[in-house]
Amino acid sequence: MRLAAISDIHGNSAALAAVLDNIDRQEVDLTVNLGDCFSGPLDAAGTAELLAARDFPTVRGNHDRLLYDRPVEEMGNWEAWAIDALSKTTLDWCRSLPLTLEIGDVLLCHATPKADDQNWLDRRGKTHRLVARDLPDVLERAEGVTAPMTLCGHTHTPRSLRLPDGRRIVNPGSVGCPAYLDTRMEPNFVHQTGAADARYAILDGQGADWTVALISVPYDPAEMVKLAEARGAAGWVRALETGWWA
Numbered sequence: 001m002r003l004a005a006i007s008d009i010h011g012n013s014a015a016l017a018a019v020l021d022n023i024d025r026q027e028v029d030l031t032v033n034l035g036d037c038f039s040g041p042l043d044a045a046g047t048a049e050l051l052a053a054r055d056f057p058t059v060r061g062n063h064d065r066l067l068y069d070r071p072v073e074e075m076g077n078w079e080a081w082a083i084d085a086l087s088k089t090t091l092d093w094c095r096s097l098p099l100t101l102e103i104g105d106v107l108l109c110h111a112t113p114k115a116d117d118q119n120w121l122d123r124r125g126k127t128h129r130l131v132a133r134d135l136p137d138v139l140e141r142a143e144g145v146t147a148p149m150t151l152c153g154h155t156h157t158p159r160s161l162r163l164p165d166g167r168r169i170v171n172p173g174s175v176g177c178p179a180y181l182d183t184r185m186e187p188n189f190v191h192q193t194g195a196a197d198a199r200y201a202i203l204d205g206q207g208a209d210w211t212v213a214l215i216s217v218p219y220d221p222a223e224m225v226k227l228a229e230a231r232g233a234a235g236w237v238r239a240l241e242t243g244w245w246a
């Protein structure tokens with residue numbers, strides 16, 4: 001099976017269009033979406049339109065859930081920016097998304113198979129940056145996973161791991177948000193991929209035998225930058241233009 005995996009689009013329709021165009025030339029059997037589709041200061045409506053036309057198998061991201069699990073006045077910035085642009089049909093679709101999906105040998109989740117908002121492969125380090133978790137911590141969160149290939153997103157950090165028992169865990173990185181500041185943790189922490197490119201992954205194989213390509217797609221962020229500027233989202237502007245937050 002030859003799969004494309006996309007994740008963490010965050011309303012960046014320009015990055016999504018570039019990734020879809022790239023995937024169209026990769027002769028994949030299937031594209032899967034690991035969630036966090038719309039939240040952010042960019043183009044939630046345009047993203048919804050692109051995704052509805054493709055109807056990819058999709059799991060629920062924490063930011064997809066945050067669009068419907070609380071009243072609008074209790075939403076954070078990222079959801080508040082997006083909610084008015086989303087139709088009832090799109091929000092109903094968000095509500096319908098499962099925590100996990102199994103497709104043949106492949107398990108899909110947004111963050112871990114048990115929660116849509118827990119970091120799996122990376123954790124906050126002492127310098128307020130994401131750092132790679134050690135093996136015991138990765139294994140603890142892989143407990144009960146029998147699939148030979150698991151795909152996760154959430155941290156926006158492209159990673160391809162093979163556990164000592166052969167199981168693989170791949171994070172394709174983020175299509176639309178290459179850097180962010182997480183203010184939910186005190187003290188805050190920053191993640192930055194270090195390139196403004198849109199990310200996705202190609203997984204080719206079956207059983208325990210997989211080739212993984214973490215792909216970095218350059219695109220023109222000008223339209224998205226204008227939208228972020230109009231929202232006063234200076235950090236997003238820098239992230240979209242450079243892939244760095246700080």
Ligand SMILES: [Fe+2]
Binds near residue numbers: 008061063154155156
């Ligand atoms: Fe995300």
